[in-house]
Structures are given as structure tokens and as C-alpha cells.
Amino acid sequence: MKVIVTENYDEMSKKAAEVIAEVIKADENAVLGLATGTTPIGLYKELIDKCAKKEISFKNIKTVNLDEYVGLPKGHVQSYDYFMKDNLFNHVDIDLANTNLPNGIAADLDAECARYTALLNKMRQSIQLLGIGSNGHIGFNEPKTPFDSTTHIVNLTESTIKDNSRLFDDISEVPTKAITMGIANIMNAKKILVVANGENKAKAVYNMVKGPVTEDCPASVLQKHEDVIVIVDKKAAALL
Ligand code: PGA
Numbered sequence: 001m002k003v004i005v006t007e008n009y010d011e012m013s014k015k016a017a018e019v020i021a022e023v024i025k026a027d028e029n030a031v032l033g034l035a036t037g038t039t040p041i042g043l044y045k046e047l048i049d050k051c052a053k054k055e056i057s058f059k060n061i062k063t064v065n066l067d068e069y070v071g072l073p074k075g076h077v078q079s080y081d082y083f084m085k086d087n088l089f090n091h092v093d094i095d096l097a098n099t100n101l102p103n104g105i106a107a108d109l110d111a112e113c114a115r116y117t118a119l120l121n122k123m124r125q126s127i128q129l130l131g132i133g134s135n136g137h138i139g140f141n142e143p144k145t146p147f148d149s150t151t152h153i154v155n156l157t158e159s160t161i162k163d164n165s166r167l168f169d170d171i172s173e174v175p176t177k178a179i180t181m182g183i184a185n186i187m188n189a190k191k192i193l194v195v196a197n198g199e200n201k202a203k204a205v206y207n208m209v210k211g212p213v214t215e216d217c218p219a220s221v222l223q224k225h226e227d228v229i230v231i232v233d234k235k236a237a238a239l240l
Contacts, residue, residue: 013042033128058094066139067180068104128189136217140180149182206239
């Protein structure tokens with residue numbers, strides 16, 4: 001695990017965007033595993049900027065996202081589909097037909113989980129971008145999720161519903177379920193990039209990098225992957 005500590009969020013975003021840009025430059029057909037959340041917004045802005053300057057192109061790039069809420073109508077402003085369009089896809093030269101998210105409104109959610117895992121096995125991420133939850137979750141894989149899990153439906157924990165309610169008008173509108181890549185699907189990526197900032201992530205970052213490898217901290221599994229880059233600001237690195 002390579003750990004890079006930056007002065008602040010902006011530097012974290014710039015360095016992380018450089019890592020993704022290198023993957024794109026090395027392979028114009030690369031498969032990017034992407035993430036939502038507040039942490040990657042800055043690095044997506046950097047990628048948009050690099051694309052505008054013609055340093056990189058998404059023309060032949062394919063993407064697979066980590067997760068999606070279950071039950072939000074298509075186009076809902078809090079859906080991860082909307083987030084990706086709003087924060088990246090609508091601002092770069094990507095073909096939307098090459099972008100993939102789990103379908104949280106599929107009639108048969110078990111079949112959708114199997115479809116998404118089959119897709120991931122076929123496409124295999126050149127790089128998977130991850131944020132980390134303050135409890136060490138990756139995607140919506142909460143503590144105790146088996147390391148061999150594949151795409152599955154999760155009941156969101158009360159703390160995650162509370163965390164996410166800041167983005168909804170009312171907590172009652174926050175979905176209670178999500179569909180997420182499993183930990184085995186994440187570990188199958190050729191390269192993994194984790195970004196985190198702020199002191200509320202310091203304990204999770206410590207557990208990911210230096211703690212025991214345990215399902216109590218899903219991100220600790222990354223110690224077993226051969227090509228992981230962790231880019232964190234100094235507040236998130238405070239306990240390392
Ligand atoms: P955040 O979420 O980027 O909004 O902090 C990260 C995560 O929970 O994976």
C-alpha cells in the first residue's frame with residue numbers, strides 16, 4: 001500500500017486526478033471504477049479540467065460505479081446516476097452508453113446483482129476509486145460484510161441513513177436499501193485508489209492502513225491487494 005499525505009483537500013484532489021489521468025493515458029479503453037460522495041468531487045473537477053485542456057479523453061473510456069440507492073426514481077437528484085452525470089459525465093467527452101451503475105429500480109433485484117457481477121467480471125476495472133466511510137466502509141459494504149461478497153443488496157445502517165440525510169429534504173426520504181459492488185468485486189480491480197480527507201476519517205484511515213485485516217473494518221482488506229494508492233490530506237492521516 002502506497003500512502004501519500006497531502007497538505008489539504010485540493011492537493012489530494014489534484015494528485016488523485018493525476019493517478020486516474022495516467023491510467024487513461026496508458027490505455028484509452030481503460031475501465032474506470034468510480035465512486036460517489038463528497039470526497040471525489042474535487043478530483044472529478046480536475047479530470048473535467050484535464051479533458052477540457054485535451055490532456056485526456058474519455059471517448060473510449062468505460063465506467064462502472066460502486067453503488068446506487070434502491071427505489072429512487074430515474075433522474076432523482078439524489079440518485080448516484082444523477083450525481084455522476086452532474087459531477088463528471090455531462091462535462092467530459094464520454095459516451096453515456098459506456099457508463100454503468102447498478103440499477104436500483106430493477107424489478108428483480110437479485111437478478112440485477114448477478115447481472116452487475118457478471119458485467120464486472122467481464123470488464124474488470126483498470127482502476128477502482130474508493131472513498132472510505134468513517135466506520136471503514138467501502139462502497140456500501142458496512143462492517144462485517146464478508147470479504148468474498150459480490151454485488152448485493154444492503155439495508156443501510158441507521159448511522160449511514162443519518163449521514164446521508166443531509167442531502168435530502170427530510171430523513172424519511174432517504175432510501176433504506178442500496179445495491180453495491182461486493183468486496184470481492186472491488187478487490188478484483190487491477191489497481192485501487194483511495195481518497196479521504198478530514199479528521200473524521202482519521203480513525204478509519206488508520207484502521208485501513210495499519211489495523212488488523214478484519215471484516216470489522218472493510219477497508220482493511222485492501223492491505224491484501226498488490227496495487228493500492230491511498231491519497232489523504234494531513235487531517236485524515238493524523239493517526240498514521
Ligand atoms: P464521503 O463518503 O466521500 O461523502 O465522505 C465516503 C464514503 O462513505 O464512502
